[in-house]
């Protein structure tokens with residue numbers, strides 16, 4: 001019951017940035033450069049949601065609210081959703097679907113290349129986010145693949161830090177949070193490894209995937 005309500009609340013909350021954009025678009029509220037406004041807003045929310053996805057496991061452990069794992073997939077999929085909107089804003093409103101122009105930009109402007117790589121890495125994660133994929137890949141392989149989310153986070157922060165011209169405060173804040181999450185994960189892996197050298201791990205299934 002708690003999980004169901006939390007899922008509904010997160011679903012509705014995650015749609016607020018999109019609703020805000022639509023509202024502003026309909027009421028002339030996107031400022032002098034609407035494309036820039038939409039690009040910045042969707043980029044911000046992609047990164048926030050990537051970091052939120054990564055925060056679920058430590059939060060769940062520290063608060064002992066183990067049911068929280070049930071919301072991780074939804075937050076991750078919303079990160080991908082906003083990442084896709086961010087990309088669509090760029091390719092549609094900025095480049096008018098000129099693929100040639102887009103490839104030129106990707107090759108010429110390193111921050112675009114990095115952002116593009118971050119988004120591409122999210123595709124296999126979104127595609128394999130189902131219970132069926134966990135069964136198909138096996139818990140361990142699935143976990144290995146889904147560690148790519150850390151790389152997406154790192155590339156997202158680099159992308160942001162690279163594009164800002166003067167005020168680095170926000171990318172530094174995101175980078176700081178990401179470093180804490182990475183440190184937590186490295187610590188968790190180290191203790192898992194220690195345990196598995198003392199006692200060989202059994203084959204991992206979905207329950208095991210949810211633990212890490």
Ligand code: HEM
Pocket residue numbers: 036039040041042043044046047050083086087090112115116117118119152153155156157159160163
């Ligand atoms: C195909 C992929 C991507 C493209 C083409 C792209 C492109 C851009 C562009 C053109 C900007 C605005 C630059 C400026 O105003 O000077 C931007 C901003 C941004 N992007 Fe991306 N991006 C991509 C993927 C991503 C991903 C995957 C993330 C997050 C993980 C991300 C996070 C951000 C952030 C945080 C900003 C700045 C927002 C702000 O100023 O508040 N981008 N991106």
